[in-house]
Amino acid sequence: TDGDLNYQIDFETDDEIGTLIKSFNLMTKQLATGREQIALSGEMLKQQNAELEKGRQYIEIVLENIxxxxxxxxxxxxxxxxxxxxxxxxxxxxxxxxxxxxxxxxxxxxxxxxxxxxxxxxxxxxxxxxxxxxxxxxxxxxxxxxxxxxxxxxxxxxxxxxxxxxVTELEKAQRVAAWREVARRIAHEVKNPLTPIKLSAQRLKRKYGKEINDDVFTSCADTIVEHVDLIKNLVNQFAAFAKFPDANVTQCRIENIVLETIALYREGLENVDIKSRFAENIPMLKLDQQHMKQAFINLVDNAVYAVNKKGTILIDISYDEILKIVRIEIADTGKGISDKEKTKLFEPYFSTKKSGMGLGLAIVHSIISDHNGVIRVQDNKPEGAKFIIELPAYS
Ligand SMILES: Nc1ncnc2c1ncn2[C@@H]1O[C@H](COP(=O)(O)OP(=O)(O)O)[C@@H](O)[C@H]1O
Ligand SMILES: [Mg+2]
Incomplete structure (x- = not known):
């Protein structure tokens, strides 16, 4: 019970009862202080617990939000x-x-x-x-x-x-930057001597071709010219990857760029179905049309190769109005991409094709980065590969 510990017996006498009363009074006094102290420590404990709980919750909130x-x-x-x-x-x-x-x-x-x-x-x-x-x-x-x-x-x-x-995005960007620098130098060093080589071979052929009148001579000269053109083509791809001419950004509809790209593939691919699906709320975007078209060509090119003459390619564009992001998915029903390949895909010179340069996706990556976007790859369900591009829409 909650006894009244302040109760004191008020009675003065010197006999045994007097002593008893005194001890009783003393006892109730001590009990009262004891209870006060217990109540006080209880209060303190409660406070400390609350503080600990607050600290714990705080740490939890920090951890959940970093x-x-x-x-x-x-x-x-x-x-x-x-x-x-x-x-x-x-x-x-x-x-x-x-x-x-x-x-x-x-x-x-x-x-x-x-x-x-x-x-x-x-x-x-x-x-x-x-x-x-x-x-x-x-x-x-x-x-x-x-x-x-x-x-x-x-x-x-x-x-x-x-x-x-x-650090996925960071690493990708650093790697691409390093490769760009390499490509820039190679393109520069190799391109310069090509024109004089070609001109010289043509000149030799013109000047001495009739005189010498030997098939070996003419065919050698032709081979030189032909291969110089091949190298030039490679170097141009290098250069394209190393540095694009300055971006020419205009307001445009990405749907049109996709349609123009698809149109290039309409003929000659009988059993490859290239479809597009556009949401109705896609905003206009500030894009470099030429670069963007190049990016889509590279992606569709790969998809066409992957389906190997038979399959479906679907280009889907949607818009997230809350995040203000336009999402373009290019999905194919081709052979798909292994997990190991996925890690190297966007690096220059990674190719699983006999005559592949492996620059296609590296170029796509730098074009998308230049537009402040990101690109990633996933498995397509139930088969094939899916490339996902996300571009910010600025108003
Ligand atoms: N849609 C796809 N399906 C399967 N593999 C793909 C696809 N796109 C790209 N790849 C793989 O990525 C590699 C690199 O592609 P890319 O950079 O365009 O270079 P390239 O086409 O010259 O090989 C290809 O060799 C191929 O192995
Ligand atoms: Mg390619």
């Missing part, structure tokens, strides 16, 4: 936390891995990497920075993994925190 993926594990390797960014970056569901040991979650190469990290930690390494390439739901990704061991006050290892940065 763009880096964050995963923490305890010192036995059990996965303790995983934030939203990590879930979407790695395409995993926290429910499937929380409270599981990483050894049960990871497979093959990833387990090898984890074991390597483990050995290094065992040797006293506390932080690691590891570049990682992975295919996440069919799309190639590049990450930087930052690994930090966690220590408590007594310097005891209590686990580790892993922070993932998605």
């Amino acid at each position: 763009s880096a993926g964050v995963i923490s594990i305890d010192n036995k390797g059990t996965i303790m936390t995983i934030n939203k960014a990590a879930e979407s970056m790695l395409d995993i569901n926290s429910r499937d891995i929380l409270n599981h040991n990483f050894k049960d979650v990871l497979k093959n190469d990833y387990l090898k990497i984890a074991n390597k990290i483990n050995t290094q930690v065992a040797q006293g390494q506390e932080t690691l920075r590891i570049p990682l390439s992975a295919t996440v739901s069919g799309a190639p990704k590049h990450f930087f993994l930052n690994f930090n061991t966690l220590k408590n006050d007594q310097d005891k290892n209590v686990g580790a925190v892993l922070v993932f940065d998605d």
Whole structure:
């Protein structure tokens, strides 16, 4: 019960009852202070708990809202936390891995990497920075993994925190920039001597062809001229990749550029069906028409090759009014692209074709980048490949 501890007996006497009353009064007084103290400590505890809870919630909110993926594990390797960014970056569901040991979650190469990290930690390494390439739901990704061991006050290892940065777009841009520079130099160095070589061969043929009257002579001269033209063509492709003439940007309809591109392929492809599907709300875009058309030609060219004379190519354009992004999908029912190939696709000189230059997609990538857009590749369902371009619409 909630006894009244302030109750005091008011009675003066020197006998035993008097002593009893005194002790009683003392006791109730002490009990009262004790209860006050308990109430006070209870209040303090409550406050501290509330502050701790606030701190915990704050950390949780921070973790959920940063763009880096964050995963923490305890010192036995059990996965303790995983934030939203990590879930979407790695395409995993926290429910499937929380409270599981990483050894049960990871497979093959990833387990090898984890074991390597483990050995290094065992040797006293506390932080690691590891570049990682992975295919996440069919799309190639590049990450930087930052690994930090966690220590408590007594310097005891209590686990580790892993922070993932998605550097896919950055890496692609850097690689393309490097290749552009190489291409620019090659184009420059090789192109200059070509014209005099060709002119000289033609001149020799003109001047001495009749006089010498030998098939070998004329055919050699012709071969030189012909191959110089081939090299010139290659160099021009280099140059196109290295630097486009300055962009000539106008307001235009991307649907028209797509239709013009398709028109180029109408003839001569009997069993290849090239279809288009445009949403009704596509805004006008500020584009370099010529470059954009070149990009679509390169993409359709690849798709036509991939379907190998028989199949369907669908170009779909839609508009996200909230994000203000125009999305163009070019899907084909061709042979598709392996995960390994996907990681190299946009690099110059990557080709699986006998006579492929491997510049097509590198050029597409730089055109789309010049328009502040992005391009990525996915598997098409049920078969083939799908290239997705996203362009910002500025009003
Ligand atoms: N739609 C597609 N389907 C299958 N593979 C493709 C497709 N588009 C591109 N590729 C692959 O990407 C490679 C690079 O393409 P690209 O840069 O245009 O160079 P190239 O066409 O000269 O080979 C191709 O060799 C091919 O392996
Ligand atoms: Mg190509």
